[in-house]
Amino acid sequence: MSFTSLRQWLIKLEEIGLLKHINREVALKHELAALGKRADGKYALRFNRVENSTMSVVTGILPSRETIALAMGVSKDEVVERFSKAQANPGECILVNSKDAPVKEKIVYGVDLGSLPIPIHHEKDGGPYITAGVLVAKDPQTGVRNVSIHRLQVLGPNRLGILILPRHLFQFFQSAEKEDKPLEVAIAIGLDPLVLLASQALTPPGVDEFTIASALYGHPLELVKCETVDLEVPAQAEIVLEGRILPRVREIEGPFGEYPRYYGPASPKPVIELTAMTSRRDPIYHTIVPATREHLLLGAIPREAGLLQTIRNTVPNVVSVHLTPGGGCRYHAVISIDKRNEGEAKNAIFAAFSSSHEIKHVVVVDKDVNIFEPEEVEWAIATRCQAGRDVFIVERALGNKLDPSSDDGISDKMGIDATVPLDAPPGRFERIRIPGEDEIRLEDYLD
Numbered sequence: 001m002s003f004t005s006l007r008q009w010l011i012k013l014e015e016i017g018l019l020k021h022i023n024r025e026v027a028l029k030h031e032l033a034a035l036g037k038r039a040d041g042k043y044a045l046r047f048n049r050v051e052n053s054t055m056s057v058v059t060g061i062l063p064s065r066e067t068i069a070l071a072m073g074v075s076k077d078e079v080v081e082r083f084s085k086a087q088a089n090p091g092e093c094i095l096v097n098s099k100d101a102p103v104k105e106k107i108v109y110g111v112d113l114g115s116l117p118i119p120i121h122h123e124k125d126g127g128p129y130i131t132a133g134v135l136v137a138k139d140p141q142t143g144v145r146n147v148s149i150h151r152l153q154v155l156g157p158n159r160l161g162i163l164i165l166p167r168h169l170f171q172f173f174q175s176a177e178k179e180d181k182p183l184e185v186a187i188a189i190g191l192d193p194l195v196l197l198a199s200q201a202l203t204p205p206g207v208d209e210f211t212i213a214s215a216l217y218g219h220p221l222e223l224v225k226c227e228t229v230d231l232e233v234p235a236q237a238e239i240v241l242e243g244r245i246l247p248r249v250r251e252i253e254g255p256f257g258e259y260p261r262y263y264g265p266a267s268p269k270p271v272i273e274l275t276a277m278t279s280r281r282d283p284i285y286h287t288i289v290p291a292t293r294e295h296l297l298l299g300a301i302p303r304e305a306g307l308l309q310t311i312r313n314t315v316p317n318v319v320s321v322h323l324t325p326g327g328g329c330r331y332h333a334v335i336s337i338d339k340r341n342e343g344e345a346k347n348a349i350f351a352a353f354s355s356s357h358e359i360k361h362v363v364v365v366d367k368d369v370n371i372f373e374p375e376e377v378e379w380a381i382a383t384r385c386q387a388g389r390d391v392f393i394v395e396r397a398l399g400n401k402l403d404p405s406s407d408d409g410i411s412d413k414m415g416i417d418a419t420v421p422l423d424a425p426p427g428r429f430e431r432i433r434i435p436g437e438d439e440i441r442l443e444d445y446l447d
């Protein structure tokens, strides 16, 4: 059983007490994001009355790792493995008729973005931003689909500024622009958790991320043809914007409060001109407040899947990996291994650095340490690590440009081996333990 629409997922969240309604009128400028931030990591919010709009807005629909596990139908510990399997074995999508696609209940050709409740999230943001828009495009050369999320700034009633980092969409746009042609795009808003997660998969070029959503579902994702562009979008989406990225047009986009909790700067960026909007009769708008758990975890799970695979090739006895929220779920990796040979921790660190240029600091611990508990990890560093022996630094490697301490993306890397030496005298690192502590129920003893 999988949740194949935002609505189904919201019903589930409501059932388990993880969706709260706000019925007071809320302003789109800052107020909505501030409330979303307050609920961050705890529960999803549904805003039923938003200023100047008849649509309701949801945010925080994946407030924790536990809710991602629930959406995937696995336990919290199995999330990364499950994603990694889906990525290795993509499924197929099926095309449905417009009459069977809820996102075709309403079709509008003269798009006015003012009709959507698009919030301004952070103080210095350049304007309202669409943050949960899953963008679909096709490689102009091969016709293969690509799916990715981009920050989209409202620049006019039917114009969006877009940040395109040098990945797959960037290549598509470059080859279209070289021929002086626009690149057709469609932006789906209001999707279920698994399509959102699949869109973040770190795939080689030529892999359609929607096929990973099908693999996560265990059955085909339903797509429907767009009205004004030659693209397909999820039939169950709440809203779809269709349009074209214009060749040789740039307008100022930014600043924008980003995942490392700093602003990405304003600069000239490509522009999308919208041609149509299709939606459900009463669409629900989804916004992701940047740098919240929802934002960070969507990026973390696919990255952890890649990290685990890369380390496993070098250190087969790796147990688990965690990209921690304090590191923006990008810069800090904690890895646990079942150490068999001295030196393996360092090899795991090298593998982690090679898995992604974003990884900056890596801590390796033994398998008895719970890598999801920051206090446990700190304890391992405090008691199992000697800096002179166990810490090493590589200067001036490639890092992430959004890290403000980097030299325009040139960044130092640090590895910390916090594993117990294999030749330690017996008993020296024995963790204290109270027999029965794990099983005893305090409630049974309280009056």
Ligand code: MN
Residues within 6 Å of the ligand: 146, 147, 168, 203, 204, 205, 206, 207, 209
């Ligand atoms: Mn891709």
